[in-house]
Amino acid sequence: MGQTWASRLIIFTTLLFLVGPFIIIIFAGLSAGSSLAFPPDGLSLKWYLAVFEVESFRQSFVLSMFLAVGGTLTALVIGVPAAYAICRYNIPGAETIKIIVAAPIIVPGIIVGLALLRYLVVPLEFTVTLALFLAHTALVLPYAVRVVSASLQNLRTDIEEAAVLLGCNRLQAFTKVILPNIRSGILAAFILGFVTSFNQVPVSLFLSGPGVRTLPIDMLAYMEITYDPSVAALSALLAFLSIGIVFIAEKTLGFSRYV
Amino acid sequence: MFQNRTEGLALVLPAAVFIAVLFLFPVGILLSEGFKVGGEWSLAGYADFVSKPLNRTVFFRTLKLGFLVAFVSAIIGYATAFCIVNLEPAQRGRVFGLIILPLMISPVARTYAWIVILGRTGIVNKAIVGMGLSDSPIRFLFTETAVFIGLLQLFMPLMIVSLISAMENLPKDAIPAARVLGASWLQVFTKVILPLTREGLVLGGTLVFTGALTAYITPAILGGSKVLMLETLLYQRVNVSNDYVSAGIIATILIVMCFGANVVLRRVAKA
Amino acid sequence: MSNIAVSLQNLTLAYGDTIAVPSLNLDIIDGELIALLGPSGCGKTTTMRAIAGLMKPRSGTILIDGKDVTKTPANKRGVGLVFQSYALFPHLTGFENVAFGLRLKKRPNDEIVQRVEAGLELVGLSHLATRKPSELSGGQQQRLSLARSLVMEPKVLLLDEPLSNLDARLRLDMRTELQALQRQTGITMVFVTHDQSEALALADRIVLMKNGHIEQIGSPEALYDSPQTVFAADFVGFENIFSVGLNTQNEGTTIYNNTGELTLPYQANVSHLAWRPGGVVVGSGPHKGVVTGMAFAGDKREYVITTSAGKIKADVDVSVPAIQIGEDVFFDLPESSARMLDDKATQTQFKHG
Numbered sequence: 117m118g119q120t121w122a123s124r125l126i127i128f129t130t131l132l133f134l135v136g137p138f139i140i141i142i143f144a145g146l147s148a149g150s151s152l153a154f155p156p157d158g159l160s161l162k163w164y165l166a167v168f169e170v171e172s173f174r175q176s177f178v179l180s181m182f183l184a185v186g187g188t189l190t191a192l193v194i195g196v197p198a199a200y201a202i203c204r205y206n207i208p209g210a211e212t213i214k215i216i217v218a219a220p221i222i223v224p225g226i227i228v229g230l231a232l233l234r235y236l237v238v239p240l241e242f243t244v245t246l247a248l249f250l251a252h253t254a255l256v257l258p259y260a261v262r263v264v265s266a267s268l269q270n271l272r273t274d275i276e277e278a279a280v281l282l283g284c285n286r287l288q289a290f291t292k293v294i295l296p297n298i299r300s301g302i303l304a305a306f307i308l309g310f311v312t313s314f315n316q317v318p319v320s321l322f323l324s325g326p327g328v329r330t331l332p333i334d335m336l337a338y339m340e341i342t343y344d345p346s347v348a349a350l351s352a353l354l355a356f357l358s359i360g361i362v363f364i365a366e367k368t369l370g371f372s373r374y375v
Numbered sequence: 376m377f378q379n380r381t382e383g384l385a386l387v388l389p390a391a392v393f394i395a396v397l398f399l400f401p402v403g404i405l406l407s408e409g410f411k412v413g414g415e416w417s418l419a420g421y422a423d424f425v426s427k428p429l430n431r432t433v434f435f436r437t438l439k440l441g442f443l444v445a446f447v448s449a450i451i452g453y454a455t456a457f458c459i460v461n462l463e464p465a466q467r468g469r470v471f472g473l474i475i476l477p478l479m480i481s482p483v484a485r486t487y488a489w490i491v492i493l494g495r496t497g498i499v500n501k502a503i504v505g506m507g508l509s510d511s512p513i514r515f516l517f518t519e520t521a522v523f524i525g526l527l528q529l530f531m532p533l534m535i536v537s538l539i540s541a542m543e544n545l546p547k548d549a550i551p552a553a554r555v556l557g558a559s560w561l562q563v564f565t566k567v568i569l570p571l572t573r574e575g576l577v578l579g580g581t582l583v584f585t586g587a588l589t590a591y592i593t594p595a596i597l598g599g600s601k602v603l604m605l606e607t608l609l610y611q612r613v614n615v616s617n618d619y620v621s622a623g624i625i626a627t628i629l630i631v632m633c634f635g636a637n638v639v640l641r642r643v644a645k646a
Numbered sequence: 647m648s649n650i651a652v653s654l655q656n657l658t659l660a661y662g663d664t665i666a667v668p669s670l671n672l673d674i675i676d677g678e679l680i681a682l683l684g685p686s687g688c689g690k691t692t693t694m695r696a697i698a699g700l701m702k703p704r705s706g707t708i709l710i711d712g713k714d715v716t717k718t719p720a721n722k723r724g725v726g727l728v729f730q731s732y733a734l735f736p737h738l739t740g741f742e743n744v745a746f747g748l749r750l751k752k753r754p755n756d757e758i759v760q761r762v763e764a765g766l767e768l769v770g771l772s773h774l775a776t777r778k779p780s781e782l783s784g785g786q787q788q789r790l791s792l793a794r795s796l797v798m799e800p801k802v803l804l805l806d807e808p809l810s811n812l813d814a815r816l817r818l819d820m821r822t823e824l825q826a827l828q829r830q831t832g833i834t835m836v837f838v839t840h841d842q843s844e845a846l847a848l849a850d851r852i853v854l855m856k857n858g859h860i861e862q863i864g865s866p867e868a869l870y871d872s873p874q875t876v877f878a879a880d881f882v883g884f885e886n887i888f889s890v891g892l893n894t895q896n897e898g899t900t901i902y903n904n905t906g907e908l909t910l911p912y913q914a915n916v917s918h919l920a921w922r923p924g925g926v927v928v929g930s931g932p933h934k935g936v937v938t939g940m941a942f943a944g945d946k947r948e949y950v951i952t953t954s955a956g957k958i959k960a961d962v963d964v965s966v967p968a969i970q971i972g973e974d975v976f977f978d979l980p981e982s983s984a985r986m987l988d989d990k991a992t993q994t995q996f997k998h999g
């Protein structure tokens with residue numbers, strides 16, 4: 117009995133440390149006062165509503181959505197064939213290729229953003245949006261390859277051969293037999309990529325330009341000027357968005373297998 | 376059917392080229408900047424960098440915080456993971472969900488919460504002043520402690536998740552068997568759990584250590600310019616002083632440390 | 647030529663630098679059920695994959711119905727293959743698995759339904775058409791896989807160890823069903839097995855393979871009764887195989903292995919002599935040995951007799967009183983039950999020596 121209580125206490129304390137701050141954020145955003153505090157000075161929804169009134173938040177939200185959705189989809193379009201080749205073919209230099217494709221996870225984001233800005237974006241005069249789009253795609257690509265590889269590895273190779281013997285060409289064998297069976301892996305990769313891209317800061321730090329900022333960068337900038345509870349409210353809303361997506365994914369796909 | 380190597384290469388090529396052009400190429404040039412002074416190859420930039428006390432302080436602080444966060448994560452992680460693994464399956468799923476939940480939340484939001492908690496008018500200070508432990512609020516923000524706490528909260532889930540999956544692979548009867556043979560709990564930990572979960576510990580340790588080294592938001596928000604870490608120092612060097620030699624050097628140090636941690640720790644896991 | 651369904655000519659198959667099948671020649675007759683028999687790793691699967699077009703030959707030619715298909719892609723060869731692991735599509739129902747190939751051919755829906763139903767009927771799975779493969783037993787999956795290939799009416803149907811994943815009972819049932827199916831459809835079938843009893847029971851003709859070579863081709867009876875090589879003899883149950891030595895002293899034959907020798911009172915001008923355990927006479931004869939092992943096997947007792955030429959396996963009917971271990975016993979290796987193997991190529995090998 118004593119052991120169970122000790123064990124519960126340990127779990128509770130850890131969770132309090134990990135999740136507690138998030139709960140505090142939710143309540144800090146509910147403040148009726150004008151300064152950031154916990155416990156809040158009275159309760160109201162005004163800061164949650166105020167978030168939607170901030171023009172720059174609206175713009176950066178749209179940009180972040182575009183980057184997260186567009187970047188992840190692009191990463192999947194080039195990542196799925198790569199994962200397929202890595203899993204099925206005996207390609208020369210496979211190990212090197214795997215390292216190259218995984219590089220964006222290992223190299224710190226701020227370095228990537230800076231290098232991209234200085235040596236590609238500025239010389240080639242890319243627009244800020246294009247630069248952010250390329251950077252976010254590159255950042256998400258390793259996750260796409262990894263997650264899709266994992267689900268390809270769980271799939272027998274002979275079903276594709278069976279499909280060919282029943283009359284498919286190679287492309288048909290892929291779309292009719294492989295794709296339907298790795299669908300949940302692809303969806304998981306999309307969600308993981310979306311969340312990663314949406315929450316990404318260091319890569320976007322240098323690349324964001326005046327008036328073109330991702331939402332987290334915009335929040336950082338806003339925080340430097342004011343300490344009102346609207347950032348808390350926005351943080352809480354974004355957290356709910358992420359959690360909602362992941363929760364649905366978990367219920368439908370067993371998402372945590374892929375994380 | 377998969378014998379055609381050119382076909383395979385053609386399929387990976389777009390991804391590999393994309394990464395090579397957008398990633399390896401620019402990062403490579405950035406790193407090379409550290410080895411140039413006035414357009415000439417030279418190590419003078421490094422000598423200069425090392426000679427400045429601030430740079431040394433920041434370097435050792437980053438390293439120290441990285442180790443500390445990894446170490447404390449491991450201690451709390453073992454205790455928590457062990458308790459979670461012994462829960463009933465249904466409860467275990469729920470607790471596991473709560474552990475990975477912070478990973479899905481924006482690091483900006485997660486770090487921001489600590490301002491509410493540790494700020495001048497935060498709960499901690501309210502409690503301290505309220506209980507009469509101190510007359511005026513204590514400064515927590517912009518200290519190493521605040522950065523440490525923020526990093527710990529940010530990266531500990533990675534350690535716990537790694538340790539849980541390592542512990543799930545523990546033979547079911549290993550611990551009771553050791554207890555029956557007369558081992559104390561400390562001996563059970565050092566002789567049974569630790570050796571059998573070493574790979575999980577190393578994986579988690581690598582993720583936490585490199586995560587802490589390369590975090591930007593936490594030191595930026597909770598440390599500010601008072602408690603610089605390598606990433607925030609790099610940002611300052613570029614944005615404030617346009618110093619790309621230092622930027623190249625810091626980037627090189629960060630990458631070497633990250634790869635180094637990956638390689639060394641993987642060796643340790645295998646040994 | 648028209649009655650040859652598949653012809654393999656000087657077919658060489660390789661994985662990178664390792665040659666799995668060096669220069670194979672084989673004609674498969676239209677409408678026959680032929681078995682590729684051989685130990686694991688001898689190149690049976692590789693040969694099948696080459697016929698199906700899943701593997702490019704290093705050199706040589708494959709003819710199907712007299713046409714050179716060596717360069718024809720797998721989806722245009724009209725060859726069916728039932729995979730050892732069935733390779734069913736996990737996301738499709740039984741019905742849709744069987745319909746897969748027909749849908750690709752864009753057959754009218756009525757025809758598809760009718761042919762799929764007939765196919766499922768043929769393998770006795772009509773009632774399980776709506777289930778996914780994961781909801782079927784091993785035997786049902788195996789039959790579904792068979793139906794999926796059969797509805798395509800392939801010119802040749804290849805089956806890779808079709809029965810190896812089934813339990814013993816089911817394996818016997820499926821043997822009969824497979825044979826009946828072949829008779830009913832008349833499709834040329836090539837099946838792979840490493841189990842000699844399966845090959846003997848099912849096939850019209852057996853191709854015995856070893857290290858990518860064909861060791862012997864023939865009817866089950868021919869292979870069973872008159873193996874031509876040491877390998878073939880060993881594979882079909884001649885457990886006592888001896889090398890024949892030169893004998894200069896008398897008219898008899900000396901057989902030997904690495905532990906000793908034995909002289910037989912008749913002449914054999916071959917390289918090896920072989921006996922099944924049932925062909926050894928126990929209780930009388932010119933040779934003496936010690937019983938060192940005995941196992942009861944229902945209708946017979948299986949003895950191990952240690953002789954001057956090593957261990958001999960001998961089966962004796964249960965009606966004969968048992969001989970105890972350790973007893974001396976007389977035995978004979980009669981000329982009538984001996985198989986004469988002239989196999990200069992095979993190095994002397996002694997399984998029981």
Ligand SMILES: Nc1ncnc2c1ncn2[C@@H]1O[C@H](COP(=O)(O)OP(=O)(O)O)[C@@H](O)[C@H]1O
Nearest residue numbers: 661664666684685686687688689690691692693
């Ligand atoms: N994918 C492969 N790569 C390299 N060698 C292989 C491969 N598949 C089979 N082999 C080799 O080819 C030989 C024949 O294999 P296989 O045709 O599978 O034998 P069987 O089906 O008779 O058991 C074996 O020596 C095997 O090791």
Ligand SMILES: [Mg+2]
Nearest residue numbers: 687690691692
């Ligand atoms: Mg095989």
